[in-house]
Amino acid sequence: NAGVTQTPKFQVLKTGQSMTLQCAQDMNHNSMYWYRQDPGMGLRLIYYSASEGTTDKGEVPNGYNVSRLNKREFSLRLESAAPSQTSVYFCASSRQGHTGELFFGEGSRLTVL
């Protein structure tokens, strides 16, 4: 039972480089999320996708783009990485509606030098 799978788990980038974080869920969930977690800041929502083909900005969307490729996959792209984007990124999914419970991936630790 894989649940929510994120890749890569660790990445080091130089300022200005681009990269994509991949996320896939196998629970047939409609909703998917990208959060970032910084020390003392809790989890902050970057982008949200209620269903395939739809995306919506969260609290901190600047510097990021997302793609909801299909129901299973939701990717997060950094076009020009900045040191302020050094963080741990979590992808999550939920069935939406009745339970609202979010299922999280293991996280991706990104360092931008």
Next chain:
Amino acid sequence: EDKVVQSPLSLVVHEGDTVTLNCSYEVTNFRSLLWYKQEKKAPTFLFMLTSSGIEKKSGRLSSILDKKELSSILNITATQTGDSAIYLCAGDPSGTYKYIFGTGTRLKVLA
């Protein structure tokens, strides 16, 4: 602006103690509040509270929603070292499912 505020920021107790963690939420058109436990990696789900389900219990953990005060508490009785973690609370502003999280309470239980 919608926000979720947790207190205390950190807490150190001894095994066997009872702890109470607080979460206050200022979200428009409240629909649900979630509690999570985060150890080393991914947050794991504990409880969801709604207007129709204001009290939940699982083993030594319990949670209550106070709709009037716009707050929730998470109680842990007879704490164990395995309860050491960050406890996160999240609110659902305007029923959008775009959950916003508090900064968390870091609990350390000493043997």
